[in-house]
Amino acid sequence: xxxxxxxxxxxxxxxxxxxxxxxxxxxxxxxxxxxxxxxxxxxxxxxxxxxxxxxxxxxxxxxxxxxxxxxxxxxxxxxxxxxxxxxxxxxxxxxxxxxxxxxxxxxxxxxxxxxxxxxxxxxxxxxxxxxxxxxxxxxxxxxxxxxxxxxxxxxxxxxxxxxxxxxxxxxxxxxxxxxxxxxxxxxxxxxxxxxxxxxxxxxxxxxxxxxxxxxxxxxxxxxxxxxxxxxxxxxxxxxxxxxxxxxxxxxxxxxxxxxxxxxxxxxxxxxxxxxxxxxxxxxxxxxxxxxxxxxxxxxxxxxxxxxxxxxxxxxxxxxxxxxxxxxxxxxxxxxxxxxxxxxxxxxxxxxxxxxxxxxxxxxxxxxxxxxxxxxxxxxxxxxxxxxxxxxxx
Numbered sequence: 001x002x003x004x005x006x007x008x009x010x011x012x013x014x015x016x017x018x019x020x021x022x023x024x025x026x027x028x029x030x031x032x033x034x035x036x037x038x039x040x041x042x043x044x045x046x047x048x049x050x051x052x053x054x055x056x057x058x059x060x061x062x063x064x065x066x067x068x069x070x071x072x073x074x075x076x077x078x079x080x081x082x083x084x085x086x087x088x089x090x091x092x093x094x095x096x097x098x099x100x101x102x103x104x105x106x107x108x109x110x111x112x113x114x115x116x117x118x119x120x121x122x123x124x125x126x127x128x129x130x131x132x133x134x135x136x137x138x139x140x141x142x143x144x145x146x147x148x149x150x151x152x153x154x155x156x157x158x159x160x161x162x163x164x165x166x167x168x169x170x171x172x173x174x175x176x177x178x179x180x181x182x183x184x185x186x187x188x189x190x191x192x193x194x195x196x197x198x199x200x201x202x203x204x205x206x207x208x209x210x211x212x213x214x215x216x217x218x219x220x221x222x223x224x225x226x227x228x229x230x231x232x233x234x235x236x237x238x239x240x241x242x243x244x245x246x247x248x249x250x251x252x253x254x255x256x257x258x259x260x261x262x263x264x265x266x267x268x269x270x271x272x273x274x275x276x277x278x279x280x281x282x283x284x285x286x287x288x289x290x291x292x293x294x295x296x297x298x299x300x301x302x303x304x305x306x307x308x309x310x311x312x313x314x315x316x317x318x319x320x321x322x323x324x325x326x327x328x329x330x331x332x333x334x335x336x337x338x339x340x341x342x343x344x345x346x347x348x349x350x351x352x353x354x355x356x357x358x359x360x361x362x363x364x365x366x367x368x369x370x371x372x373x374x375x376x377x378x379x380x381x382x383x384x385x386x387x388x389x390x391x392x393x
Contacts (some may be wrong), residue, residue, distance in 0.1 A: 081375075082285050083313065083335045086368065090379035097359075097367060098381045100136050100388070107146040109192045113137035115173035116189050116391060119145075121164040123386035125365065130162045130386065135189060138173070147192045150178040150185055153204040155218055164387040166297045166350050167207030171246035173391035177213055179203035184215050186226060197229045205238040207297065209253075210246055214238075235272055242298035242305055243351070254327065256280075256298040256307055263291060265305075265330045281331040288314045289335060291323050296348035299358075299392075303327045306358050308347050313337050320347045322360055324372050334372035338362070351392030359392055 092098070100120050115138045122131040130152075133145040150163035163178045170176070178185040184197045184206070205216035213224045215231075216238025222231040240257030253272060258264035263280040282290045291309040298307035303326055311321035313335075320342050324334040336358075338347050346363035353359055353369060359380065362368040367380035367388070 082333060083289055083337055084370075084372070084375055084377065085337045085339070086362075086377045090368075090377070092379040092382075095369065095380045096138075096140070097136070097390070099140050099142065100367075100381055101384045102136075102140075102142045104134060104144045105141045106143045108135055108143045108189065109147050111141070111143060112192045113143065113173075113189050114139070116169060116176070117173060118391065119164055119169050119176060119389040120384065121162050121387045123162065125385045133164055135176075145176075145187070148178075148185055148187060148194050151180060153179055153202075154181060155202050155204060161204065162387045164389055165204075165206050166348060166387075166389050167205070167243055168389040169391050170208045171210075171391055176389075177206045177208075177215070179206045179215055184213070184224060186213070195226070197224060197226070197231075199224065199231055205241075207241060207243045208246070209244050210248075214241065216241075235268065235275070236266075240266075240294070240298070242300050242307075245300045245302060248300075248302075254298075254300065254305070256305055256325075257294050260293050263294065265325075265327070278330045280325065281329065284331050284333050285335055286314075288312065291321070291332065291335075292317065294323075295345050299349055299351050300327060301352045301356060306349050306352075308345075308349050308360065311335060311337065316340075320345075322347060322349060322358065322370065324358070336370055336372070336377075350388055351390045353392055359390060361388065 096117055100118050113135060116135050117138055118136045119133055120136065121133045123129070132149070135143040135145055137143060152160040153163055154160045163180070165179070168176050168178060174188065174190050176187045176189055181202055182198060182200055184199055184203060186195045186197065187193070199215060199222060201217035201220065203215055203217050205214075205221070207214050213226060214234065215222045215224055219238065221234045221236050221238045221241060223234050224231045234253060236253045237255050237257060240255040242254045242256050244254065253268040255266040258280075265278050265280055266275050268275045280291065289312065291311050294307050294309040296308045298305055304324060305327045306322060306324045308320070308322050311319045311323070313319060319340050320338040322336040322338070323332050325332045342363040347361050349358060349360045350367070351359055356371070357376075358370045358372070360368050360370065365383045365385040367384060369378050369380050370376070
C-alpha cells in the first residue's frame, strides 16, 4: 500500500473519533448555558448554574486559550447572578445596631450623645400603639428622647403615621428632625437642645441632603435654612427624592419613582432649572425580572442607588424586593427577592452601612444587611418592631 493511501485511510478512521473535551465544544457549551440563563426563570436559572458548574468541575484541566484566539463573548469567568434571595437561616455575626432593641439606659437630657447610630420608635405589633422615640448612641447606650414628644404626622385626609421617619437622623448622627403639621422640630442630639421652625403644611417627609434639611408635605418639598428658619421650594417629589451620598460634592437632586410601568430616574441640573428623565432599565436582569413599583426612601452611595419595591420575578408578581441600580446609567444591576408571604411594604431600605452594605427592614421586625457584590446577606437584629432611622447615608 502506498504512503498516500495509508494516510487517507488513517484520516477517514480518525474522523469518527472525537476528542473527549475539545476547546470548541467547551465554548459552545458555555454559550448555550448563557443562553439558557437568559431565557429561564429564576428557578431554572439556578438549575442551569448548578449544571454548568458541575460540567466545569468534571472537565479536565487544560491551558487557557491564547490571547490571539480569545473573544469577548467567550469569557470563562462566570458573572455574578443579579437576583438573590436571603438564606433560610440567617446568621447574626454581630453589629453595633444589634443593641437597638436594648432597654433604655438613660435620658437624652441627662446624657446627650457624641453621635447617634440610630433612632427607634417602638410599635406594639399586637395593638399598634407607638412608644417613645429612643436614641442609640455610639457608646452602645439606648436613651429616651425625653426633651420633646413629636405628634404623629397626618395628611389633609386625617391619616396619621408615627413621627419618626427613615430620613429623620442626619448622616453625621448629631441631629434629628421631625415633620409636624405647620412646623419642623430639630433636636441637637449632642446638647439635647430643641428648635421649632414654623413651616406651613401637613408636613410628613424629612430627609437630609448633606447639611441641608428637606421637608415635604403631600406634594411639595422645601429646603429649610436651619440658621434663619427660611425655606424655599425644591422641584422634587417629596415621595421619590433620593437621600444623596453625604460624602459627595454639592448635591444634584435625584428622584427614583414613577408610575408603573414607566418607572423613571429624574436628575436635576445644579441650578435646578432643567431635569433629565430616563426610564429605569432592567436589561441586566434575567428576562421577566423587574420592579413594578418603588416604595420607601431611596438612598445613594457613590453611583449606586437602592430602594425597596414590589417586584416580578419570571412570571410571579407581587413580591417584596430591593433594587440596586447604577445612577449613571439607570440600569438595575442587582435585585433582592424577599418573597411574597410578608406584610405589605415590609422591607424599606434604611441606608448604607459604613462598608457599602445595604441596610433594610425585614419582616417580622428585624434588620438585614445585604452586600450585593459578594452575595452576603446577614441579620442585624431580630424582633425590632416599629420605625427606625439610621445615620447611614
